Amino acid sequence: MLSELTLTLKQSLRRQMTLDVSPPLAAGPFNRTLFRKSIPILAARFPGTKLGSVRKSVPMRSAVIDLPRIRSVIPDPADPSGDRLVLLNVSSEVDLPSETVEFLKTESNGLVPYTLELDYDYWTADDIIQAILPEALRERSPVGFAITGHIAHVNLKDEYLPYKHQIGQIFLDKNPQIRTVVNKLDTIDNQFRFFKMELLAGDPEYVAEHHEADCRFTFDFTQVYWNSRLHTEHERLVQIFNPEDVVADVFAGVGPFAVPAAKKGCAVLANDLNPQSAKYLAVNVENNRVADVVRVSCEDGRAFIQAAVNRVLAEPFPAYSGPRKSKTQENKERRKQRALGSQTTVDTNVLLPPRNKISHFVMNLPDSAITFLDAFRGILSHRDRQEIEKIYTTMPMIHCHCFTREIEPELARADILQRVEEKIGHPVPDDFSLYLVRSVAPNKEMYCISFRLPARVAYE
Template sequence: MSPELYSRSHLDTIPPPYNGPLSPLDKSAFKKSLPVLAVRVPAAQTATILHSEATRKYLLGLPKVKPVVGDPSAPDGDRLVLLGVSDQADLSPESLKVLKDAGNGFTDYNLTLDYDYWTASEILQAILPESLRKGAPVGFAATGHIAHVNLNDEYLPFKNTIGQLFLDKNKTIKTVVNKLDNIDTQFRFFQMEVIAGEPNLIVEHHESECRFTFDFSRVYWNSRLHTEHDRIVQLLQPGEVLADVFAGVGPFAIPAAKKGCAVVANDLNPWSYKYLSQNIKDNDVSDEVRAFCEDGRIFIRDVFKKVLDAPFPAYTGPKLSKTALRKLQKEAMRNPGGKPSPPKESLPPRKRISHIVMNLPDTAILFLDAFRGVLATQELQELYPTMPMIHCHCFTRELEQEQAEVDIKKRVEKKLGRPVQDDVAIRKVRSVAPGKEMYCISFRLPLEVAYNA
């Protein structure tokens, strides 16, 4: 047989058939012995074999299995280099010569695989009824120490076993939850049940160099939206003001503040507001973020006047760490004649909102009519020679990009009562479910809408 045909796949590493209980699993039943060929090698010669072009393709290449082990018959003597073949006849002449020259002979070795070797997905294939194996869950979304899955009805009888498998195979996971079909109708977070591990749903999650704490069972959070959070924040310039209508616990607001933006953040869910306020404090952005707990429609109507009446202090550059501040102070003492920075009082305060994000894709478009007349007063109109950008997330049932864009734009313009023409961009965020896509439409608020009292 040609050497190119050899790979780890010719070894039968499939878990053994399982006939034991499902809850709890009999982990001792997952054992398999694989006879492989090994070569005895002095410790000083192992590198020669491991790096030789002639022998490298024949090394045992199984994940989580080291190709070099101690020789059980001589613990203080040679090492055993494990090969992915069971007979010398399977080796090429070139590799056989290198192994004989560098080693001290061949021996048979029984490699034992156990429960720790196989992945959760592989063990599920061994324990589930054959009819359920094809669509079995293969992974989860992680939020802090919590793994969350969405199990179809046919897998619910096995939910605790599935949860325990994910717990066993992922050392950073302490709790596994299954999201239920029920959604809180007012605040739009998923109800869930703990199927394995600790009943602790208070999460500490790190994203974009920020720390977020929240009760996963009472607020909405989706780690798969990390890229979208980051994309929106990258659109912002330091010194701008962002209005976050449906802020949640702060995945847009906190990173934006870290970047140097001022943020007016709102969420109607009192639990989201609670943890948003905590995250503002924990991330040391209390001067940059103001939190509110209001209905989104009321917030939109009032936020422009809020920022006008209580403007944010002027942006004076990136916020420095305590270490950096001490360094600057020392340099100023050494160089008292250096050019001073302009005093903070001489820079204008920030009264104007540049961007508005509306991340409530199920209903955000329905709130767009609240923008009618938000700049009806002359005082506000003079402050906005350029209208702010709106970034509105939404769902659509249209699967083709072109049809999706037509659908979204039509719905947006219907709620605004005017066409959107300036700086319009429609971007697909992710596929949520079969026949359901999430998009973000960004557009400049039409002047006619903002002025219409």
């Protein structure tokens, strides 16, 4: 049976000793100097030799201050070379448990007052945003944003728009890697589908350099579509491709599928109707050193689909020649060859035939990609069937992204299948796959349906 003294000890140790370290409320014009707080606390003096026993002491565990970014042990300002101050989680000795008081009497060199100074730099972005908003808006205050290169982009709800510039400045202050903060507007460019946006804070510099999948992408964020939340989908689809495949990217954007696929070894026809997307796509192809296996075009998606097969037949890509080497690896091999006194290299392209068959079509325009599927009707019908069947022993895979308002998986499946089959004029093969990419809104899901193009459709 526990003694009364032991019970008292346990109850004392369970006491919640907390300090109010929330920032001061600062409604009105944004001013960093308003975010200052002086908190009187107690500190215990300890010789440096005793700090180890202090940390292990049960009576001290709940008494030592435990705050993010605040050191609990500091030099004594009155004697920097002498005792250390252990900051306590109380402002008065009466708030300490009796067993902690006894420990301090026997082990410390006394208690001293100490003032904990907090300022704007101490609090997080969420803390500061909570402090500037009226109480009614604090519960669901905006704390999240996506980063593209040096740009942070937010989607503020209407009720937070009066505070948009303050919120933007806070995000800018609290994230050193960010130089520009923008708010995406509800309106989007109807033809090219990129978001309109407004500057909230920072430099009006919208040409971003973004890194994903060991690739470097450069683009004007105000002129092209880019969604950092799709990086796992980019990786998922590229993993499906074999290095020797030819991929036709119908709505390539600035290259989030095309460039990683090319670095994997694939040959790529990369197309986008937006001239700005095609411009930066070409830049990214060059910067990532895959220009030898990527052909960039700026065409309507339907025309691109209908011409793609003939283009690769008329001008095949070079044969797959093994894993692509980085610039460092290439330089290392050159130095090795020079050391051996030989400049001879083995041309592995002669071991495999040129690539003249498309293995995959990627259609990442979820708002309307399904409506382009009718373009696949007859894409092989203009060639001699006996000859083309020798090349296309299997039909290309189509990976079509789309939205659906159906939240239940079975209903979503039925909705997407019905729309796809209506456009291609043929049932989708039974071995198709349907992958949920992400939830876009409470009643809107993004899927990718992957299926092999039926031969009947291709030769129609």
